[in-house]
Amino acid sequence: MRQKISGFTIYLLFLSFPNLLHAQIALTEWRSHLPYSHGIKLTATPDKIFCATESAVFSYNKNDNSIEKFSKVSGLSDVGISTIEYSHENQVLLIAYTNTNIDLIENNTIHNLSDIKRKPISGLKKINDIVFINQFAYLSCGFGIVVINLEKKEIKETYYIGENGTQIEVHELAFDGTYLYAATEHGIYKANINNPNLIFYSSWILMTGLPNYKKNFNAITIFNSKLIVNRSDQNSNTDTLFVHDGSNWSAFDTRQGIQNYSINSFTNRLIIASGSLIRIYNKNLEQINEINNYGWSIPHARCALLDQTNTLWIADFEAGIIKTSDYVNFYSFLPNGPYNTDVFSISVEGGNLVLSGGGLDGAWNNIYKPGELFTFENEQWNSIIDYSIRDVVKVLVDPANPNVFYAATWGYGILQYENGKPLNHFDDSNSTLESIIAGEDFIRVGGLAFDSKHNLWVTNSGVGSPISVKKYDGSWENFPYGSIVNAPTISDIIVT
Incomplete structure (x- = not known):
């Protein structure tokens, strides 16, 4: 039976053809040929936008417009990217892989943390998202929450927050300065971050008061002192957004047939990436912009963010990084590569x-x-x-x-x-x-x-x-x- 060859194996096959690559690389060097169009997550440093794709990572330099590729060939520890996030406070870029391996990039040095990858875990081993709080990175995982001490570069502790301490998939975390909120497959949980016993499941309280509060919630953020969550319903392909003002829950923007991939908050803007639609709201949760066309293609947005100049950046699943400053002209940036990693x-x-x-x-x-x-x-x-x-x-x-x-x-x-x-x-x-x-x-x-x-x-x-x-x-x-x-x-x- 013939099997598909992964994108990583392609490197080996390319080296078998010296006539093809002789002019570009030495015979003993490695080279990667990976797809970069399938953008899934963005994070910003002061001068660069990093884009995670399903296969690799690349960056766009806002100062000189240069593009840099990162893969196992260039020093990363693994292949297959799950998510990525940059800590401005710690000046660390964290890359999480689909097999739960982790790289910390600091001062151009890569530190690998393979503890989760190596540990036998019966539940769903995956890393969905990353939140930085002081010197710690909180990882939303398929089985719970993992806390990494960035200074010591080691895992501090793991929280199993499901009922009776069972494993539960945590999609994303949000922090309001006091409480840590977890969007999970079975509702929204919260815990006081100053509680010394966060490792005990009883410290995590399931939030009620919203319809179907035990359903799957895939995205969460804090915006203008309000908690914004998304209840995901892949069966009907219609998600529902809710806002909690500290006392009550209410729904907003309940349009049908929309799947919300990410919710990101900035100083005075809330941005929701929903595949073919990107919506931008002001502090009053009034929609002020909607993007449903780039002029040359419809969006396939997975994530969107605003930088310090209010330029909008989008991780697009078909076009890599999308940039716009006026919401009229849209520009795509990505390294050249094949469309995907499938090779037969x-x-x-x-x-x-x-x-x-x-x-x-x-x-x-x-x-x-x-x-x-x-x-x-x-x-x-x-x-x-x-x-x-x-x-x-x-x-x-x-x-x-x-x-x-x-x-x-x-x-x-x-x-x-x-x-x-x-x-x-x-x-x-x-x-x-x-x-x-x-x-x-x-x-x-x-x-x-x-x-x-x-x-x-x-x-x-x-x-x-x-x-x-x-x-x-x-x-x-x-x-x-x-x-x-x-x-x-x-x-x-x-x-x-």
């Missing part, structure tokens, strides 16, 4: 590299993933996402013309591209390829190979003639080897 097939020829992001399940059935093709040429990645096809399982660069490549699909035949543009689509109407079910998209091609005469040989699973060849003159011929092959599915093919 790879081919290189004449300095051109092509990857496919398709796949199959363990029984060789379709997973119906949109056609994903990534090319690397002249130090630039380009991504081709074709929703008219599914499951690209094999790519092959033409050795006679590296600007041309072929993409085999598990159901839609073969596509031919030239200079990144579709050139031909071969199926049962213009080739000898056959569909398992006539007239349906079951033309399953799993293998491609050129012979010395530039004939393209292909495998065609589940049909009576499982081998076809596209000859150099453009004509096609198939071979009735079904009884000889005697297998329901055929993968790759090698021509000797």
